[in-house]
Amino acid sequence: MVKIGILGVGTVGASVANILEMNADILEARSGKKIxxxxxxxxxxxxxxxxxxxxxxxxxxxxxDPEIDIVVELIGGVEEPYALIKKAxxxxxxxxxxxxxxxxxxxxxxxxxxxxxxxxYEASTAGGIPIIGALRNGLTANHIVSIQGIMNGTTNYMLxxxxxxGANYDEVLKEAQDLGYAEADPTFDVGGFDTSHKLLILAxxxxxxxxxxxxxxxxxxxxxxxxxxxxxKEFGYEIKLLGIAKKAEEGVELRVHPTxxxxxxxxxxxxxxxxxxxxxxxxxxxxxxxGPGAGGNATASAVIADIVxxxxxxxxxxxxxxxxxxxxLELLPADEIVTHYYLRMEVNDKSGVLARITxxxxxxxxxxxxxxxxxxxxxxxxxxxxxxxxxQEAKIQEAMIVLKKLECVHGEIAMIRIxx
Amino acid sequence: MVKIGILGVGTVGASVANILEMNADILEARSGKKIxxxxxxxxxxxxxxxxxxxxxxxxxxxxxDPEIDIVVELIGGVEEPYALIKKAxxxxxxxxxxxxxxxxxxxxxxxxxxxxxxxxYEASTAGGIPIIGALRNGLTANHIVSIQGIMNGTTNYMLxxxxxxGANYDEVLKEAQDLGYAEADPTFDVGGFDTSHKLLILAxxxxxxxxxxxxxxxxxxxxxxxxxxxxxKEFGYEIKLLGIAKKAEEGVELRVHPTxxxxxxxxxxxxxxxxxxxxxxxxxxxxxxxGPGAGGNATASAVIADIVxxxxxxxxxxxxxxxxxxxxLELLPADEIVTHYYLRMEVNDKSGVLARITxxxxxxxxxxxxxxxxxxxxxxxxxxxxxxxxxQEAKIQEAMIVLKKLECVHGEIAMIRIxx
Numbered sequence: 001m002v003k004i005g006i007l008g009v010g011t012v013g014a015s016v017a018n019i020l021e022m023n024a025d026i027l028e029a030r031s032g033k034k035i036x037x038x039x040x041x042x043x044x045x046x047x048x049x050x051x052x053x054x055x056x057x058x059x060x061x062x063x064x065d066p067e068i069d070i071v072v073e074l075i076g077g078v079e080e081p082y083a084l085i086k087k088a089x090x091x092x093x094x095x096x097x098x099x100x101x102x103x104x105x106x107x108x109x110x111x112x113x114x115x116x117x118x119x120x121y122e123a124s125t126a127g128g129i130p131i132i133g134a135l136r137n138g139l140t141a142n143h144i145v146s147i148q149g150i151m152n153g154t155t156n157y158m159l160x161x162x163x164x165x166g167a168n169y170d171e172v173l174k175e176a177q178d179l180g181y182a183e184a185d186p187t188f189d190v191g192g193f194d195t196s197h198k199l200l201i202l203a204x205x206x207x208x209x210x211x212x213x214x215x216x217x218x219x220x221x222x223x224x225x226x227x228x229x230x231x232x233k234e235f236g237y238e239i240k241l242l243g244i245a246k247k248a249e250e251g252v253e254l255r256v257h258p259t260x261x262x263x264x265x266x267x268x269x270x271x272x273x274x275x276x277x278x279x280x281x282x283x284x285x286x287x288x289x290x291g292p293g294a295g296g297n298a299t300a301s302a303v304i305a306d307i308v309x310x311x312x313x314x315x316x317x318x319x320x321x322x323x324x325x326x327x328x329l330e331l332l333p334a335d336e337i338v339t340h341y342y343l344r345m346e347v348n349d350k351s352g353v354l355a356r357i358t359x360x361x362x363x364x365x366x367x368x369x370x371x372x373x374x375x376x377x378x379x380x381x382x383x384x385x386x387x388x389x390x391x392q393e394a395k396i397q398e399a400m401i402v403l404k405k406l407e408c409v410h411g412e413i414a415m416i417r418i419x420x
Numbered sequence: 421m422v423k424i425g426i427l428g429v430g431t432v433g434a435s436v437a438n439i440l441e442m443n444a445d446i447l448e449a450r451s452g453k454k455i456x457x458x459x460x461x462x463x464x465x466x467x468x469x470x471x472x473x474x475x476x477x478x479x480x481x482x483x484x485d486p487e488i489d490i491v492v493e494l495i496g497g498v499e500e501p502y503a504l505i506k507k508a509x510x511x512x513x514x515x516x517x518x519x520x521x522x523x524x525x526x527x528x529x530x531x532x533x534x535x536x537x538x539x540x541y542e543a544s545t546a547g548g549i550p551i552i553g554a555l556r557n558g559l560t561a562n563h564i565v566s567i568q569g570i571m572n573g574t575t576n577y578m579l580x581x582x583x584x585x586g587a588n589y590d591e592v593l594k595e596a597q598d599l600g601y602a603e604a605d606p607t608f609d610v611g612g613f614d615t616s617h618k619l620l621i622l623a624x625x626x627x628x629x630x631x632x633x634x635x636x637x638x639x640x641x642x643x644x645x646x647x648x649x650x651x652x653k654e655f656g657y658e659i660k661l662l663g664i665a666k667k668a669e670e671g672v673e674l675r676v677h678p679t680x681x682x683x684x685x686x687x688x689x690x691x692x693x694x695x696x697x698x699x700x701x702x703x704x705x706x707x708x709x710x711g712p713g714a715g716g717n718a719t720a721s722a723v724i725a726d727i728v729x730x731x732x733x734x735x736x737x738x739x740x741x742x743x744x745x746x747x748x749l750e751l752l753p754a755d756e757i758v759t760h761y762y763l764r765m766e767v768n769d770k771s772g773v774l775a776r777i778t779x780x781x782x783x784x785x786x787x788x789x790x791x792x793x794x795x796x797x798x799x800x801x802x803x804x805x806x807x808x809x810x811x812q813e814a815k816i817q818e819a820m821i822v823l824k825k826l827e828c829v830h831g832e833i834a835m836i837r838i839x840x
Contacts, residue, residue, distance in 0.1 A: 019561055019703050025745060029628070030560045032742030122558070128704035130558025137557075137734070138542070138550025140450045141439055141724035208449070266710055269689045283439050284548035284712065284721035290686055291707030301704035304561035312742065314557070314734040322452030322732065325445060 001034045002311050005062030005093075007084055008074035009040040009049045012098060012123075015300035016072060017051040020307075027304070031311040038068055063087050070310055072303060073097040082106050089113050094315075096306040098123035098299055104197035108210050111318045118315035120306035125198040126151050126275045128298030129291040130305060135205045135279065136320045142281025144206035147245040148261075148419065151198040153273035153293045154181045154189040155221050155241040159258075160271045162229050163238065169224060181273060191220035192241060192256040199243030199256060202277070205320035206245060207252050207329045217334040217393075219257040223414055228344060231372055231385045232260050238268040239416065251332035260342055260387075260418040335394040340369070340418035342387045343400070348408040349382045357384070357409075360402055364395040381410060387418060421454045422731050425482030425513075427504060428494035429460040429469045432518060432543075435720035436492060437471040440727075447724070451731040458488055483507050490730055492723060493517040502526050509533050516726040518543035518719055524617035528630050531738045538735035540726035545618040546571050546695045548718030549711040550725065555625045555699065556740045562701025564626035567665040568681075568839065571618040573693035573713045574601045574609040575641050575661040579678075580691045583649050583658065589642065601693060611640035612661060612676040619663030619676060622697070625740035626665060627672050627749045637754040637813075639677040643834055648764060651792055651805045652680050658688040659836065671752035680762055680807075680838040755814040760789070760838035762807045763820070768828040769802045777804070777829075780822055784815040801830065807838060 004020070006013045017037050020027065028034050037053045045057050062068055063084065071088040073095060075081045081102050085095050089110075094117055097103070103110070103124050110119055122132045126149065135144075150156050154176055161172040173190070176182035188194050196213045203209045221241050232239050237260035246253040261268050266288050270276040275293030280286045292298040309315060347353050358368060371386040388396070400413050424440070426433050437457050440447065448454050457473045465477050482488055483504065491508040493515060495501045501522050505515050509530075514537055517523070523530070523544050530539055542552045546569065555564075570576050574596055581592040593610070596602035608614050616633045623629045641661050652659050657680035666673040681688050686708050690696040695713030700706045712718040729735060767773050778788060791806040808816070820833050 015703075023561060023563060023703065025747075026563055027561070029741050029743050029745045030737075032737075129707055130554050133553055133558045134550050134709075137729055138553045138725050139721065140728040141443060141447070141721045143443060143446055266689070269686070281721060283435075283443065283717045283724075285718060287549055287709070287711030289554075289707070289709060292705050297703045298705060301559065301561045301701060304703075305558050308560040309557055312737070317450075317452075317732070321449050323449050325449045327445075 001036060002070065003036055003038040003068050004070050004072060004307065005038060005065065005068040006040040006072045006074065007059055007062060008076070009042050009051060009055065010074065011296040012299045012303070013040065013074045014049050014051050015296035016074070016303050017053050019297065019300050019304060021052065027308060031308045033311050035307060035311065039065065059084055063091055068093060070094045070096060070307055072307070073099060076101070078102050078105050085110065086113055089117050089119065092117065094118040094310045096120050096303055096310070098303055100124040100197040100201065104200045104213055107201065107204055107319060114318060118310045119318050120310065120315065121201070122306050123299045123302035125201050126277055126289070127291070127293040127295065128301045129275060129277065129289045129293065130302065131202070131277045131289045132205065134287070134289055135202060136316070139279060139281050139284065139287070142283045143247070145247055145280040145282055147202055147206060147277060147279050148267055149195070149199065149202065149243040149277040150240055150267060150270050150275050151243050151277065151293060152189055152195045152241060153275060154186070156270065156275070157181055157273045158190070159221060159224070159239055159241065162224065162226070163233070166226060168226060169222065190222055192218045195241060195243040195256045199245060199254060203245045203252065203254055208319070208321050208325055209252055209329060209331060211254060211331045215331060217255040217257065217337065221258050224258055225414070227374065227383060227385070228342070228414065228416060231342070234372065235370060235387070236263050237261060237418070238263050240268065242419070244419070247329070248332055248338065250336065251330040253332050253337050255334065255337060258416050260416055262420070337393040338390055339393070340388055340390055340420060341396050342385070342416045342418055344383065344385050344414040345403065346376060346381050346410045347384050349380055350408070353408045356406065357403060360406070361399055364399040366391045366395055366399055421456060422490065423456055423458040423488050424490050424492060424727065425458060425485065425488040426460040426492045426494065427479055427482060427501070428496070429462045429471060429475065430494065431716040432719045432723070433460065433494045434469050434471050435716035436494070436723050437473050439717065439720050439724060441472065447728060451728045453731050455727060455731060459485065479504055483511055488513060490514045490516060490727055492727070493519060496521070498522050498525050505530065506533055509537050509539065512537065514538040514730045516540050516723055516730070518723055520544040520617040520621065524620045524633055527621065527624055527739060534738055538730045539738050540730065540735065541621070542726050543719045543722035545621050546697055546709070547711070547713040547715065548721045549695060549697065549709045549713065550722065551622070551697045551709045552625065554707070554709055555622060556736070559699060559701050559704065559707070562703045563667070565667055565700040565702055567622055567626060567697060567699050568687055569615070569619065569622065569663040569697040570660055570687060570690050570695050571663050571697065571713060572609055572615045572661060573695060574606070576690065576695070577601055577693045578610070579641060579644070579659055579661065582644065582646070583653070586646060588646060589644060610642055612638045615661060615663040615676045619665060619674060623665045623672065623674055628739070628741050628745055629672055629674070629749060629751060631674060631751045635751060637675040637677065637757065641678045644678055645834070647794065647803060647805070648834065648836060651762070654792065655790060655807070656683050657681060657838070658683050660688065662839070664839065667749070668752055668758065670756065671750040673752050673757050675754065675757060678836050680836055682840070755812070757813040758810055759813070760808055760810055760840060761816050762805070762836045762838055764803065764805050764834040765823065766796060766801050766830045767804050769800055770828070773828045776826065777823060780826070781819055784819040786811045786815055786819055
């Protein structure tokens with residue numbers, strides 16, 4: 001018999017406890033052992049958790065119990081769970097965590113502390129999709145060329161609504177909040193931060209890359225308008241919030257931002273709250289993994305898969321590498337990213353304006369690929385929408401500053417990156 | 421250092437040998453050891469294989485070499501590789517195979533013979549997609565509700581062409597043959613047999629089910645016409661050759677046949693030679709796995725992932741179960757399958773004919789869901805196309821026999837199953 005302790009019995013923790021009971025037959029057949037939750041730890045003892053397991057509010061009841069083999073951490077946060085997991089590992093207990101923020105900051109320290117003790121985290125990234133297993137075990141033959149992930153259901157739900165139903169950002173945000181998909185303060189989701197944590201975890205397995213959220217380019221979906229959506233439609237793109245990891249000549253690009261991608265690509269077809277991660281390997285080509293990225297049961301499915309793997313005697317290496325690569329890949333500074341860009345700006349409806357703008361762009365070696373002019377509510381102005389050929393991020397940023405200062409350009413210039 | 425012997429150095433074997441060399445850096449970092457091919461075995465020594473490994477035509481040079489740790493079987497066929505793998509396992513060597521036919525017939529005997537020695541087979545099903553890992557490790561928390569797989573690139577290429585370009589079966593078959601996607605005798609692919617082998621492997625992991633190809637319903641795509649394709653389009657379906665495993669109340673349905681599926685489902689969006697497997701679990705809901713199902717490099721990617729897993733010390737249980745389930749699931753006889761059906765027939769263009777047909781169907785408790793009548797090249801006849809509500813396979817088969825005998829019905833009646 002294997003005994004489990006659960007730190008944090010909220011939605012996911014309750015699902016883990018209940019599914020271990022409900023699917024005990026198949027779990028015993030697959031793992032070879034009975035798996036039983038011995039103890040759960042909660043902060044607020046007065047709340048009903050809907051589980052049949054002994055509860056207390058003291059984590060030491062799990063961490064110091066020599067009968068408990070595996071600790072499941074579902075508290076959330078960063079420093080508190082870090083200390084608890086450290087203690088569990090020091091006490092020789094295997095650990096399963098669903099905590100992306102913790103891993104975004106402390107995955108390399110945790111790998112060091114864990115050593116040969118299993119520390120698994122399938123549930124941290126893209127919920128019920130076994131993407132960690134795919135990347136860590138299924139694709140080991142490959143140098144990873146790129147990863148593109150829709151790893152936040154809230155924003156994908158919102159973008160899908162904006163694209164398919166022509167709804168505005170504010171409307172769909174309110175709807176997502178009413179449905180419980182978005183928080184009262186939605187910044188963590190819509191600002192791309194949630195996606196960045198998951199991207200950093202995948203980048204460790206793909207490239208052995210140690211980076212933190214503040215090291216990488218993160219932009220959210222807050223400034224996407226129906227003008228952008230209809231431009232995208234007209235030119236054969238979908239708009240998705242992607243976490244992107246990509247091998248460049250000089251290093252690895254890591255970035256999170258709304259992205260125009262070709263409608264016919266598989267990941268462009270992923271709608272609503274669903275998640276998907278597309279991985280291109282140098283040997284296998286493209287594979288994609290699709291499924292629910294959130295929810296108590298989907299997340300619990302991943303947590304329990306890790307438990308079964310530990311019981312079977314399988315495990316890591318935690319971050320995919322038994323030895324370091326001699327020539328480690330470095331994170332490319334955001335300035336050096338090279339991609340295609342879409343720009344939207346409001347300009348005077350006068351002859352010579354277009355020439356003025358293209359001239360300025362030319363000074364930065366930026367050439368225009370396609371262009372669309374749309375009427376504006378103000379009769380003397382038009383909306384100018386265009387895409388560029390590949391250019392460097394630093395150049396487009398500088399060009400935007402210069403363009404914004406032109407007297408023929410009004411207000412902010414909106415930019416969305418395009419992946420071909 | 422880990423030493424590999426390869427039995428069969430054709431397209432896949434050469435890819436395995438070359439990728440182990442080309443990606444040696446990342447493979448050593450991920451597995452912790454140098455992986456080297458010591459010997460390859462071929463039937464025809466005079467043919468150039470494009471590899472830098474010692475070759476001979478005697479399998480015993482691999483099987484009896486105490487320095488070789490892992491044997492990779494890529495010969496194909498059933499009984500010959502079975503004997504060789506048996507010998508390798510008896511000599512204590514771990515085995516990796518890509519051989520679906522072998523596993524379709526001998527997987528349970530091989531599991532027995534292997535015992536604690538790793539025998540892995542990721543490459544046997546859906547090529548480069550790590551679906552065996554997903555099902556055996558990633559989804560262990562779940563009772564599997566259903567599996568739907570596009571696991572044959574040739575037929576998916578052909579159906580995609582028929583649907584998107586309005587091409588006829590014979591035209592696209594010839595084109596697939598010219599491109600090397602289809603064999604001169606295409607029966608193994610277009611007849612659904614290739615898909616059935618893969619389905620049986622997945623069904624073992626999902627349900628612990630021992631069945632052979634001849635035990636299950638297998639139908640190919642040979643009778644699909646443009647009439648069916650345009651009907652499907654009009655009613656919001658795609659037509660795909662699916663391998664389906666599905667838990668029914670009384671057991672498990674296993675079947676391979678062309679299937680009408682809703683256009684908006686993720687698997688309906690998988691086009692061309694690509695493969696995908698959609699798995700519904702009772703806990704996680706739907707996840708889907710997409711990628712290349714064939715080709716030397718894609719298949720080698722899966723073979724090498726298995727090698728790395730073995731070197732790391734991870735493995736099975738081979739078919740997913742450490743213990744048998746007490747209440748094993750049984751294969752449901754094909755007659756007892758329950759699904760929706762599409763029928764196409766040629767009938768007299770006369771009043772009363774429709775009533776006659778629906779009356780006959782009613783006798784079998786079959787009710788019509790939607791109907792379409794199309795003109796026929798013969799003025800006195802029309803094509804009658806309709807879909808039914810859910811009914812039992814036995815009833816539809818009996819009804820088709822009765823309908824065919826009606827004097828108002830001419831020629832064969834075509835039937836395609838529909839999955840809702």
